[in-house]
Amino acid sequence: MPLPPFALLLAAGVLLSSADAQSSFSKLPDSYKKGVELAEKNVNAHEGVQHHFLFFKTIQKSQIDAGFDVVYIYHNFYLKATKCKRGTENAGATTCAFRNDRPLLNCAVCYKTYAGAIEEEPKPFVSCVHKPALTEDMTKDRIEHCNKMGYSSGSPTLLAVIS
Template sequence: MKMSLPFALLFLAGVFLTSAEAQSSFSKLPDSYKKGVELALQNVNAHGGVQHHFLFFKSIQKSQIEAGFDVTYIYHNFYLKATQCQRGTENADTTTCAFRNDRPLIDCAICYKTYAGAIEAEPKPYVNCVHKPALTEVMQKERMDHCNKMGYSSGSPTLLAVIS
């Protein structure tokens, strides 16, 4: 089946626009959220079963609690998307590694504590990334329960109740 030239050009423009939007959305994230995405990317791209390099695609849900004394608790749910680059590609971005559209997205949920903008080791940051088709409602509930039980700040609202 032949693709008409106008449709092919429209399709290619959409691919480039999607890549540019994804890179733009990552650059627009506050630094505290970028650090969490980078942590998740390190985990995913280091996994033995992953063949392609993954990059941030888009945020689904973000929330944070300012606990005072320069302490912030962050929850971020976002998608990662496979690129055409092989795993381990250094300094990859969407201009050097175009997104693939033949692989499922990876749905990541992370929660962590920051102090003065840096991710704290305690409580241990929680990173949970799953191929989107395999993600169930039970898994989503377990993620939320885990983040809410991390014991961030007794008496404060739960992390997932604060939407920014």
């Protein structure tokens, strides 16, 4: 039995949105990809998570080049649930279609890199919250935390440089 035209459009839209998200991830500089992967690893390892989450879209990003191959990164982005179960190996957007019935996770990460690798000190900061539950105070606290990380090394505010 042939599918109704709207079902074909819906299926095409799901494939396009998954491909668009994967494309936007692939366009991120490597230093930002590492932070997204860190957040994905943290979220997908959480016991309460039932479905695999993948990068969906950047909200805001900035970086400070502190010199001597040291860079401070701030990245605020969305992760979106997929139809794959938590723990799925090689769960890219091409194999795991996004679900549209779950809220997005709003994630903020900040970390220091040296020679392109995330440093253990100061400890990378990862905060992911369901989008509807995110408050202005939470957003403010995230930014303050990330700015303190930069100030502890004498560098300017991370969010003063928006790229």
